Amino acid sequence: MLEWLCDFWQGWWVWSELTPLNWLGVGLALALGAFVQRTTGFGMAVVGAPLILLVAPRLVPVVLVFYGLLVSCLVVRRYWQQVEMRDISTALIGKVPGTILGVWLLVIAPMAILELLIAGIVLFAVVVTLFRWRLPVNRVSMFGAGFVSGIFGSVAAIGGPPMVLLMHGMPMERLRGNLAAFFLISSIMTLAALATMAGQVHFWTLGVSLSFLPLVVAGHALGAVLAPYIPRGLLQAGSLGLCALAAFSLLVKALG
Numbered sequence: 317m318l319e320w321l322c323d324f325w326q327g328w329w330v331w332s333e334l335t336p337l338n339w340l341g342v343g344l345a346l347a348l349g350a351f352v353q354r355t356t357g358f359g360m361a362v363v364g365a366p367l368i369l370l371v372a373p374r375l376v377p378v379v380l381v382f383y384g385l386l387v388s389c390l391v392v393r394r395y396w397q398q399v400e401m402r403d404i405s406t407a408l409i410g411k412v413p414g415t416i417l418g419v420w421l422l423v424i425a426p427m428a429i430l431e432l433l434i435a436g437i438v439l440f441a442v443v444v445t446l447f448r449w450r451l452p453v454n455r456v457s458m459f460g461a462g463f464v465s466g467i468f469g470s471v472a473a474i475g476g477p478p479m480v481l482l483m484h485g486m487p488m489e490r491l492r493g494n495l496a497a498f499f500l501i502s503s504i505m506t507l508a509a510l511a512t513m514a515g516q517v518h519f520w521t522l523g524v525s526l527s528f529l530p531l532v533v534a535g536h537a538l539g540a541v542l543a544p545y546i547p548r549g550l551l552q553a554g555s556l557g558l559c560a561l562a563a564f565s566l567l568v569k570a571l572g
Contacts, residue, residue: 331523334524338371338372341367341368341371341372342375342379343531343532344531345363345364345367345368346360346368346379346380346383346528347532348363348364348558349363349364350387350532350533350536351535351536351539352539352555353387353536353539354391354535354536354540354543355539355542355543355551356551356552356555359476360380360383360384361377361381361469361472361473361474361475362438362476362559363558363559363562364473365434365474366438366562366565366566367558367562368380370562370569374521375525376434377471377472377473377506377510378507378510378517378521379521379524379528380472381469381473381503381506381507381510382503382507382522383528384499384503385499385503385504385507387496387536388496388497388499388500389500390536391492391493391496392493392500396493397493398490398494399494399497400494401497403483403486403490403494404458404479404494404498404501407458407461407462407479407498408498408501408502409459409462410459410460410461410465410466411462411463411465411466411469411475412505414464414469415466415470415502415506415509416513417466417467418466418467418468418469418509419506419509419510420513421433421467421470422470422510428570430471431566431567431569432567433471433472434472434474434563434566435564436563437472437474437477438472438562438563438566439560439563440477441474441476442559442560442563444477444478445552446556450485451482453482453485457482458482460478461481461482462479465478465502466502470509470510475506476495479495480495
């Protein structure tokens with residue numbers, strides 16, 4: 317039995333093409349992202365994308381979209397009574413052409429360009445979160461936010477900032493519910509596009525992604541327990557600082 321377990325363990329690392337240290341790094345990034353998203357309503361990919369890209373670039377964006385879908389399901393389950401589809405329907409329409417354009421960029425762009433683009437998206441997310449500019453909310457702006465979200469979501473699974481930029485004036489529970497519903501539907505759209513247009517959703521990516529499930533669930537559960545006790549400002553400052561540091565690291569890697 318022990319010999320079989322050893323053989324399985326060694327075979328797993330060969331098949332996954334990850335070292336134990338890289339696997340742990342990806343898992344901790346996903347757990348931290350799940351924790352932040354559970355406590356703030358968004359942020360899993362903003363935290364996870366630059367960190368995972370540094371240690372396992374082949375998993376971006378599929379692993380983040382996969383777990384973004386899972387966490388969104390959990391959040392929608394909690395806040396389903398706050399979801400108003402009329403708040404996000406126009407953005408979902410805009411998401412379709414944005415997703416197609418984003419997947420096209422993902423297919424044709426060299427890795428260095430993608431790293432620069434993802435670093436830029438993360439820094440944009442940091443600026444949006446910090447300054448909370450107020451923009452007019454109407455059909456045109458919602459369509460535009462959905463379109464930009466589609467591009468960002470396909471390249472780096474970071475589709476949240478454009479939507480948060482428009483919707484942050486909502487009551488917190490309604491914001492969390494609507495964002496989670498938007499991410500749930502848009503994640504399905506993005507996975508379908510990545511599978512059919514880019515060929516990035518296959519047995520290897522799904523198998524490796526599933527191996528991180530215990531860490532993601534632990535991060536989400538920890539967020540549920542600690543959310544009432546952590547000052548929102550402190551959590552936001554810590555996560556934004558980590559995001560900015562990871563984004564600048566990506567810039568150095570891409571330009572170096």
